[in-house]
Amino acid sequence: MKKIIECVPNFSEGQNETVINAIAEAIGSTTGVTLLDVDPGKSTNRTVYTFVGDEKTVIEGALAGARAARENIDMRAHKGEHPRFGAMDVCPFIPVANVTMEECVEISKTFAKRAAQELNVPFFLYEEASEQAYRKKLPDVRKGEYEALEERLKDPQWAPDFGPSEFVPTWGATATGARMFLIAYNVNLLGTSNQAHRIALDLREAGRGKGQPGKLKDVKGMGWFVDEYNMAQVTVNLNNYKVTPIHVLFEEVKKKADELNIAVAGSEIVGIVPLESLVMAADYYIEKEGLFIYQEEQKVRLAMERLGLNSVAQFNPKEKIIEYIVAQAPDEPLASMTVREFIEEVAARTSAPGGGSASAAMAAMGTGLGAMVAKLTQGVRKFESKESQMQAVIPVLNDLTQSLIPMIDKDTSAFNEYMEGLRMPRNTEAEKVARKVKMQAGLKTAIQVPLETMSLGDKAWDALITTAEHGNPASKSDVQVGAKALETGIWGAFQNVLINMANIEDEDYKAEILAQAQAMEKRSREKFLQVMAILDKI
Template identity: 70%
Template sequence: MKKIVECVPNFSEGRDSGVINAIADAVRATEGCTLLDVDSGYATHRTVYTFVGDPDAVVQGALAAARVARKKIDMTRHRGKHPRFGALDVCPFIPVANVTMDECVAVSKAFARKASQELKVPVFLYEESAAGDYRRRLPDIRQGEYEGLAERLKDPRWKPDFGPAEFVPAWGATATGARNFLIAYNVNILGTPNQAHRIALNLREAGRGEDQPGRLRDVKGMGWFVDEYGMAQVTVNLNNYRVTPIHLLFEEVKREAEALHVAVAGSEIVGIVPLESILMAADYYIEKEGLFLYEERSRIRLVIERMGLNSVAPFVSEKKIIEYIVADPPDEPLAGLSVRRFIEEISARTSAPGGGSASVAIAAIGTALGAMVAKLTQGVRKFETVEPQMQKSIPVLHELTRSLIPMIDADTSAFNDYMEGVRMPRDTPEEQAVRMARMQAGLKTAIQVPMAVMRHGDRAWDALCEVAKYGNPASISDVQVGAKALETGIWGAFQNVVINMADVIDPAFKDEIMTEARAIETRARIKCRQVLEILDNIQTTFLREKR
């Protein structure tokens, strides 16, 4: 599995497009790095870059960006509204996929060591990389900002972790470390910066001091005025969006603003966000307003509208949500074909795709037909009385259909491990034993694909029965075809399990899997018959009423 680390360096330049672009180009030119976002602020005089790569690549990308900043940014002339103490003010590394926090700590230290040696600048470690608790928080390290840095570096307690304990006027200092995913989030206020700051003080964890803590945990924040927007903002960092999610912060700001008789005019996410944080907000508004939304895109759209995420710049999901940005195109050579080409592939003089892939496609068609009829029934005035049943069934059938489609290709590639075992050497007893073990492991892996198809199909029956009972009677034939398709798809997957199990020598595995498979196959026949009986009765009544 590919290791992905996110790096979010913040540079003290938000006005000179030449410098901003040069730093971006340095990241883009680094092999293994993908630049995801560049977010500049004129008033803050700061640009936040977001890029991802493997652990080694992100170190090189951050170094490349820092080299440009060393040549082109002069902190002696810098003025901006955002707290800062260096040209490369802060450079966090965040685990995204298949990477531990400890690995990101090591990445941050590797960057700190190389940057301090090459650029001859002081570098501090913060967050999870900090040497002591008093150096963990960025505001503590950055206290006094650039203007107070020369005096601070004279204090032995604030000796840099890497590099010289000397003031470098053109650069200042840099903080780097490993941390959890941080969401930079601003809520727009049609009021004064003082009012925005007052709201921030009430909400941020530090509050107004130890005696007056704020209400929300893991939140850092302040209020300011952004000239290019013509609005004040409550600007926050959500250090742990699972503790204080974005929608909670937004709703609390609205509450505070109402008490001050000022209006909230939407909000903005700076940089990128995890999909989970957006879907958490969607769940909140869906429950609060009693809505019925099941498609991911619709849920995201709801959040954009309710939180005003388009208020100052377009919120484009493909550019703002990290899972969408880094997602590789689906490896679906079969599922991506046209229906004609897929059938022609099955008919070709090759063993794959064969009955396994066909069975998955047939099962997916079965669940899709059920989903279609439920969606055509839901929201129709004459079927208002069955709305609860449709709202319960639609998400199940919709998601099962989406989950089954990729298995069309998974079935065809399921024998890769087994075939690798077949090709292994077998000249000695030892080689034969290793080969047999690999082949057996490959067979078990291959069997799990049709078993997954059977399990997914089995989960559809209750929802399909509800659609048969309460769905639009004009679509009876669609549900009938769906039920028979689902039964056939499960039966086909079962036959794949049976034929592959013949060569498995592990009796415990055989017993466990075959017991489950037979139960699912038997239940499919029973449930299909049940659906058809329901539909036969409804069809008789429906046709009688039409005469």
């Protein structure tokens, strides 16, 4: 799946619209980047930009913003209420989806190195990217601000991680690094600001001061009264939603509110959130209440309802969840065809799509039929005794079906990579070597894709066997067809592994992959016979 990294650079300009717009244009026009928000502050004389991209494009977006700042901001004339020491004051990279904190650390280092070299300005690493304890926290790195920077750079302990140690008056310095996603979250109370603040003091990590810590880690907060809503709120920043998730904060506020005999009236998320944070909340309530919900859309809806996210303003997932904001239609031309179009495309006078794509489609049909039978059994009164078995297999078969569908296109794309190598020139020795390397890499890709199809199909057998044992007997033939389709899909993918293996020169690779594929193909034949034996008794 696509990696999503958020970048939230803060620039020392919040009053000049021409400069603010120039930086926004530079970031927003970067290919592969989605600019989500531009938030200028006049009194702070600072603008916060929020954008997302993958591991490559997010760096390009940050570089584009830095270039625009270098051209348009002169720190010698800057004044503002917010602490700052540079034109691009801080530039954190934040993991959102399918990316680790360690990857974001490397992204921040790559960005700092490139920006420092190109712009000839100093960059400091902070938070997770810094390896020195005394310069991890942003306030420590930025101590004394711009006005103290010239003298500070003379101290060897404060030599920048990248770029010159000399003071650059027009720029200052930039801090970049990696941190967790910060969620701004408010819980509504039918009470007073004093009551809300009392709860906040009990829960926030700092608590009531030295010796009186609060209950929840990585939480900053306070209480206030919002005239617009005619309600009090416990307003918090969740600095790490994996340490203190949204639902944990919400439930703890409810407990404290009960002690004070006041009511909680829902909550609100300020800004945007990662999908994972709401799925975590949904999973909590699913387990707590014994619910059977497995689809992502329904999980998001459950989290919205239990947290009361529509209480003061409409919570639109497409506008509030990062993954949905940047979602793009999948690049699946084959899988997006009608059945007729796909079959006609397979039948056309072209080598692709071929057996690999057809095998993935058959395997998906197999798991899909299993999912259908399980869903038709689950929730039916006459099959109440089978409820637990069906609830166990439906998510498995449903998810595997969704995972197998993209393999239809992946197989064709993998073949095309090999063909690109085949068409490369071979007039010189260097060209012959490059062509051979490309073809070998293409063959390995062409092997890995059907191997992945086999692996996904292999994971479905136990669930399909359970469906055969406990599913609606009236759907016997559907399970039979599903099992045969799955077995055929796995067998077909196996043949694609074998045919591409013939020209692989890496013998160790061949032996390892062949052992995996043979084991899955053998297991497929055995599991198919097991399904048939179960259904023959019905």
